[in-house]
Amino acid sequence: MEWLDLFAQIAGSAIRVSVPLLFACLAGLYSERAGVFDIGLEGKMLVGAFAAGTVAALTGSAWAGLIAAILASVFFALIHGFASITHRGNQIVSGVAINFIAAGLTAQLGETWFDIGGQTPQLPNEARFMGAPWPFAAELRNVPVIGQVYSQILSGQNILVYMAFLAVPLTWWLLYRTRFGLRLRAVGENPAAVDTAGISVPAMRYAAVTCCGVLCGFAGAYLAIAQGASFIENMTAGKGFIALAALIFAKWRPIPAMWACLLFGVLEAVANRLQGVPITGIGEVPVQLMQAVPYILTVFLLAGFIGHAVAPKAGGVPYVKEK
Amino acid sequence: MSGPSRELPRWVDIGLIPLVNLSAAFLVTGLVFLAIGESPVDSVIIMLNGAFGYGTGLGYTLFYTTNFIFTGLAFAVAFHAGLFNIGAEGQAYLGGLGVALVCLSLGFLPMVIIIPLAIIAAALFGAAWAFIPAFLQARRGSHVVITTIMFNFIASALMIYLLVSVLSPKGSMNPETRTFDPNAHLPLIHDVLAGLGIAAARSPLNLSFIWALVCAVAVWLLLWHTTLGYQLRVLGANPAAAAYAGMKPQRLIVIAMMISGGLAGFLALNEIMGASNRLLLQFTAGYGFVGIAVALMGRSHPFGIVLSALLFGALYQGGADLSFEKPTITRDMIVVVQGLIILFAGALEHMFRPQIARFFSSSWFKAKEA
Numbered sequence: 001m002e003w004l005d006l007f008a009q010i011a012g013s014a015i016r017v018s019v020p021l022l023f024a025c026l027a028g029l030y031s032e033r034a035g036v037f038d039i040g041l042e043g044k045m046l047v048g049a050f051a052a053g054t055v056a057a058l059t060g061s062a063w064a065g066l067i068a069a070i071l072a073s074v075f076f077a078l079i080h081g082f083a084s085i086t087h088r089g090n091q092i093v094s095g096v097a098i099n100f101i102a103a104g105l106t107a108q109l110g111e112t113w114f115d116i117g118g119q120t121p122q123l124p125n126e127a128r129f130m131g132a133p134w135p136f137a138a139e140l141r142n143v144p145v146i147g148q149v150y151s152q153i154l155s156g157q158n159i160l161v162y163m164a165f166l167a168v169p170l171t172w173w174l175l176y177r178t179r180f181g182l183r184l185r186a187v188g189e190n191p192a193a194v195d196t197a198g199i200s201v202p203a204m205r206y207a208a209v210t211c212c213g214v215l216c217g218f219a220g221a222y223l224a225i226a227q228g229a230s231f232i233e234n235m236t237a238g239k240g241f242i243a244l245a246a247l248i249f250a251k252w253r254p255i256p257a258m259w260a261c262l263l264f265g266v267l268e269a270v271a272n273r274l275q276g277v278p279i280t281g282i283g284e285v286p287v288q289l290m291q292a293v294p295y296i297l298t299v300f301l302l303a304g305f306i307g308h309a310v311a312p313k314a315g316g317v318p319y320v321k322e323k
Numbered sequence: 324m325s326g327p328s329r330e331l332p333r334w335v336d337i338g339l340i341p342l343v344n345l346s347a348a349f350l351v352t353g354l355v356f357l358a359i360g361e362s363p364v365d366s367v368i369i370m371l372n373g374a375f376g377y378g379t380g381l382g383y384t385l386f387y388t389t390n391f392i393f394t395g396l397a398f399a400v401a402f403h404a405g406l407f408n409i410g411a412e413g414q415a416y417l418g419g420l421g422v423a424l425v426c427l428s429l430g431f432l433p434m435v436i437i438i439p440l441a442i443i444a445a446a447l448f449g450a451a452w453a454f455i456p457a458f459l460q461a462r463r464g465s466h467v468v469i470t471t472i473m474f475n476f477i478a479s480a481l482m483i484y485l486l487v488s489v490l491s492p493k494g495s496m497n498p499e500t501r502t503f504d505p506n507a508h509l510p511l512i513h514d515v516l517a518g519l520g521i522a523a524a525r526s527p528l529n530l531s532f533i534w535a536l537v538c539a540v541a542v543w544l545l546l547w548h549t550t551l552g553y554q555l556r557v558l559g560a561n562p563a564a565a566a567y568a569g570m571k572p573q574r575l576i577v578i579a580m581m582i583s584g585g586l587a588g589f590l591a592l593n594e595i596m597g598a599s600n601r602l603l604l605q606f607t608a609g610y611g612f613v614g615i616a617v618a619l620m621g622r623s624h625p626f627g628i629v630l631s632a633l634l635f636g637a638l639y640q641g642g643a644d645l646s647f648e649k650p651t652i653t654r655d656m657i658v659v660v661q662g663l664i665i666l667f668a669g670a671l672e673h674m675f676r677p678q679i680a681r682f683f684s685s686s687w688f689k690a691k692e693a
Contacts, residue, residue: 039472083670092407092468093619094670096612100662105355107655112359118653241472248469286488292480295473299455302465311466
């Protein structure tokens with residue numbers, strides 16, 4: 001019984017941890033399936049978080065915060081697009097630049113505007129996305145399994161959590177069941193063929209990086225105004241890169257992306273739980289080892305030891321239209 | 324490729340275009356300064372003065388320059404071989420472990436023995452950390468960009484574990500090693516100069532600056548005056564041609580990455596053995612990433628890298644002084660400037676090229692030439 005309760009608690013916190021990963025991972029999926037590599041997920045999440053924290057603090061509205069996060073993140077996504085699509089710049093370099101600018105700018109502007117150590121002001125609950133318990137959650141709490149899943153995992157999450165998990169089937173449908181998705185995947189595999197069909201490759205790629213920006217905005221807003229109550233300097237702390245690892249781990253597919261993010265979320269939740277607690281027979285597992293597991297797993301996957309991850313064929317290659 | 328790679332005079336390609344890109348980056352920086360209510364002109368004066376205006380400032384500028392020379396060279400060597408090593412951060416971190424192990428365990432030896440041992444350890448540990456991604460790229464085709472990112476994080480986790488649980492002295496709560504014995508401190512330049520009877524301002528500038536310049540010359544010799552260097556450049560320019568000419572691409576990939584990792588490891592000589600004299604958390608502080616910008620600005624040529632490292636070093640030190648003088652400006656502003664330089668000089672390097680090319684092929688310019 002107690003064991004089950006612990007399990008439900010870890011599952012609940014794993015879901016909360018995996019939400020920003022999931023948003024960012026899906027964001028990367030749109031961009032990379034269209035042939036634009038993006039190691040700037042981290043930076044876009046950060047500007048999203050900063051914009052959300054700032055605007056929610058000024059307006060007192062979480063929704064205004066979310067919209068600001070999306071706009072800020074899309075702006076940075078378009079810079080990435082401008083460099084890598086219009087000017088055929090190196091996509092990795094552009095991603096590094098975005099991460100630098102985002103890290104510096106959010107910290108500097110936070111300091112200039114609010115002068116409280118690079119943070120944005122602490123938000124009251126009305127200006128955040130708060131979860132509300134579902135009906136009968138309290139009554140069902142002690143029913144084994146079903147009740148615990150219902151009251152501790154499904155119920156009481158904030159709306160962005162549900163949106164993240166809804167975005168998974170939506171992305172799947174968009175990519176595999178619509179014309180837009182077919183074209184998006186095609187510009188990532190064989191842009192010349194798309195071009196021959198009379199569809200603009202740059203327009204498709206700009207659409208893809210815009211989708212990427214929107215989702216990174218959600219990820220940032222979740223961190224600053226749903227899970228947290230303010231923007232904190234460098235609050236993404238590498239989540240953008242874990243999301244990138246998850247994307248590779250999922251072999252650039254939406255449903256596996258969800259499982260990868262949940263897996264990495266569980267690892268983090270367990271790591272937090274196990275901190276300083278010895279396990280019988282093994283001893284104390286260093287928390288750093290648990291934190292490194294997502295990266296180690298991804299390296300193993302890339303090395304071809306766990307299946308094989310094949311990136312979109314035209315990924316990272318600027319498209320040059322024949323004259 | 325058509326369009327941007329039209330023939331331009333050489334001085335335009337390696338001089339004018341980087342300058343134009345840099346100006347664009349500074350222009351946007353100026354706008355950011357205005358946005359936070361500071362005068363860009365005042366700030367530039369404070370920064371220039373902070374970086375070059377007095378002895379200690381100049382010393383710090385050259386100290387930071389040293390870091391950027393190492394990481395810039397590291398990126399450039401791999402880049403010439405067509406490899407994108409963004410793992411300098413992790414490789415330098417591990418290089419620090421190598422340096423620290425030598426300095427902690429062999430601190431009783433005379434300095435003339437410790438220094439070469441530390442140099443070897445820095446190179447070996449950095450190269451070893453680059454070896455795994457290199458091997459995976461060469462043999463299993465996993466892309467080095469992704470694996471080196473992953474290895475940066477693995478290095479970070481490993482080093483936190485080692486510093487918290489293994490290397491910190493018993494009873495200490497600080498995640499850092501004990502201070503090295505005096506024999507294992509790299510001599511500071513102002514002490515060396517004082518020994519020669521020249522008075523110089525105090526700064527953490529140490530002998531690794533000289534070593535950085537030696538490395539720059541060595542990389543130049545390697546790339547343009549040895550068979551190995553030629554092979555690396557052929558591999559980068561045209562892998563198929565390299566294989567066809569009987570070179571061994573898999574072997575070359577591993578060699579290029581290990582040289583790159585070794586150069587990155589030298590960062591630790593400057594930071595750990597030269598300045599802090601003990602192994603610290605996060606001493607790499609993003610220098611590895613900035614190395615990408617340094618190399619791109621310097622057109623991946625050692626001479627250009629030394630110049631652009633000086634630019635970034637001055638920016639770093641000038642920015643530190645600026646944040647000291649003006650409380651409204653934090654050191655994060657320097658991160659913004661670096662990011663803008665990476666964006667304009669790296670990712671957007673072709674942005675102004677068509678206009679500049681059009682200018683040089685215009686009848687007005689030709690008439691002037693004639």
